[in-house]
Each structure stands twice: as structure tokens, then as C-alpha cells.
Amino acid sequence: MRGLKFGLISLLFCFGMASAHAQANMDDVEIKATQLSDRVYMLTGMGGNIGVYVGEDGVVMVDAQYKGLADKIMAAIAELSDQPIKSLINTHFHGDHTGNNAPFARKGVRVIAHENVKTRLAANEKFDQDGLPTVTFDNRLEVASGAASLKLQHYPEGHTDGDVVVWFPNANVIHAGDLFFVDRFPFIDLNAGGNVQGYIDNVRAVIDSIDGETQIIPGHGTLSKRSDWLRLVHMIEATREEVMTMKEQGLTEDQAVEQGLSAQWKDWSWSFINEERWIRTLY
Numbered sequence: 001m002r003g004l005k006f007g008l009i010s011l012l013f014c015f016g017m018a019s020a021h022a023q024a025n026m027d028d029v030e031i032k033a034t035q036l037s038d039r040v041y042m043l044t045g046m047g048g049n050i051g052v053y054v055g056e057d058g059v060v061m062v063d064a065q066y067k068g069l070a071d072k073i074m075a076a077i078a079e080l081s082d083q084p085i086k087s088l089i090n091t092h093f094h095g096d097h098t099g100n101n102a103p104f105a106r107k108g109v110r111v112i113a114h115e116n117v118k119t120r121l122a123a124n125e126k127f128d129q130d131g132l133p134t135v136t137f138d139n140r141l142e143v144a145s146g147a148a149s150l151k152l153q154h155y156p157e158g159h160t161d162g163d164v165v166v167w168f169p170n171a172n173v174i175h176a177g178d179l180f181f182v183d184r185f186p187f188i189d190l191n192a193g194g195n196v197q198g199y200i201d202n203v204r205a206v207i208d209s210i211d212g213e214t215q216i217i218p219g220h221g222t223l224s225k226r227s228d229w230l231r232l233v234h235m236i237e238a239t240r241e242e243v244m245t246m247k248e249q250g251l252t253e254d255q256a257v258e259q260g261l262s263a264q265w266k267d268w269s270w271s272f273i274n275e276e277r278w279i280r281t282l283y
């Protein structure tokens with residue numbers, strides 16, 4: 001079951017948009033909510049995890065998963081609050097986080113993202129342009145909700161060039177976007193401004209600003225803590241060291257793939273970013 005699900009997620013990643021085949025599978029997706037504090041929830045379904053803040057006068061959500069799930073996500077949020085959804089924040093531009101921007105925008109939800117996210121979505125003819133961000137920013141933004149506000153910080157050149165981490169108010173909770181894949185090789189989108197060293201630096205910068213009790217909604221995987229995130233950084237640094245050594249020994253990229261990483265990293269491999277793809281990213 002687990003393997004099957006990863007397989008499907010991988011397929012969707014590869015093709016970006018939900019194909020007819022994948023669309024049929026959307027019917028089976030269940031959106032599940034987990035309460036993290038008085039006003040903060042994490043929703044899982046298919047695609048990047050969703051964060052929900054139930055404010056005094058409206059709901060703010062972070063990320064929107066794959067296209068085709070908007071009705072289910074709206075229904076799940078309606079279970080948590082009678083308030084209207086006011087804002088949707090995108091942690092970055094990938095389709096498994098922005099796929100339902102348009103149906104939410106058509107309901108009057110304002111879409112907020114880093115300016116590079118808007119640029120990339122505007123250039124993608126497969127993206128429903130109704131879902132383009134209407135509020136963009138460069139470095140930091142505070143999104144007011146009642147008397148509180150969510151804090152958004154841009155981190156350049158990590159997973160993409162438009163990554164944003166979100167701090168929820170009055171709760172020790174953050175949404176890390178795809179700067180956090182739990183116990184899996186991360187996708188670092190080198191074709192969209194992603195960078196391995198930047199990814200490490202950005203994760204370390206966020207980790208320095210949180211504590212051991214902070215609840216972290218990862219882009220992909222289960223609710224986590226700082227120690228889980230450090231495990232990812234250590235893996236990236238150690239595997240990069242292995243690939244650098246192979247490179248220094250004169251191995252080509254293909255030869256490095258053939259030699260492989262040491263056995264301790266086997267469990268980090270998954271269908272979308274398997275060991276080969278991770279080695280090629282590092283190389």
C-alpha cells in the first residue's frame with residue numbers, strides 16, 4: 001500500500017499535472033486533519049501537506065495540493081471552522097502545492113506567494129491563470145488574521161528560488177514547505193533555482209530559529225520535530241561528501257551512480273528521488 005502510494009505520487013510529480021488516470025485516483029483521496037494547537041491544523045491528502053490557521057475572522061491556509069482536490073479540501077476546512085477562507089499561501093510553485101490555487105481564488109481567496117512563484121506560474125501555460133498569486137513579496141511578509149499575524153520568510157535558492165517558510169501565530173508551529181522531506185532524499189529543483197548548498201544553509205537557518213518543541217509541518221512526510229530535520233541535513237552533508245570524494249577520484253557522473261552511496265543511506269531512496277537521482281543532483 002505504502003509502495004503503491006509513493007508510486008502514484010511519483011507519477012504525478014513527473015507529469016506535473018493530474019492526468020485522466022490520476023484524476024480517477026483523486027476520488028480515493030481522503031483529506032485528514034490533525035490538530036496541532038488551538039487554531040492550527042495539518043491536513044494530509046495527496047501532494048504537499050497543508051497547514052490551516054483558524055483566525056478570529058477567517059481561515060488562512062498554506063499550500064493546496066494537486067489539482068482536482070479543491071472540493072475535498074474545502075469540505076475538510078469547513079469541518080474545522082464556519083469562517084470563510086481568506087488567504088492561501090503557496091510555499092513554492094510546484095503543482096503538488098499550487099494545483100488548487102484557481103478554484104480557491106475563484107471563491108474569493110487571495111493567493112499569496114513569493115514573486116518568483118508568480119513569475120514561474122505565469123510562464124506555465126498548463127497552470128490555470130485564475131490561480132496566480134495576487135499578493136507577492138520579496139523578503140518577508142506578515143499576513144494579518146484577526147489580532148494575530150502569520151510570518152512569512154523567503155529563503156533563496158534552496159528547493160526552488162521561491163521557497164517560503166511560514167510561522168503560525170501563538171503556536172510553536174511552522175510550515176517548512178519542501179525544505180523538509182522526512183527521511184527521504186529531497187527533491188532539489190536545480191532547473192528552478194534550487195541549490196544543494198542553499199538547501200542546507202536555508203534548513204540550518206530555520207532550525208536556528210526554532211526549538212526542540214516546535215511542531216514542523218514538512219512539505220512531504222509526517223509531522224516532525226527539529227531533530228528529524230537535522231537528520232535530513234546530516235544525510236545531505238554526508239552523501240554530498242561521498243559524491244565529492246568519488247568526483248575527486250575522477251569518477252564520471254555515471255560511474256558515481258554505478259558505484260552508489262554507502263549502504264546506510266538505502267532507506268532514504270524512494271520512487272521519485274531514488275539513489276541514482278540523488279547522486280546526479282549532488283554531482
Ligand SMILES: [Zn+2]
Nearest residue numbers: 092094159178
Ligand atoms: Zn516542491
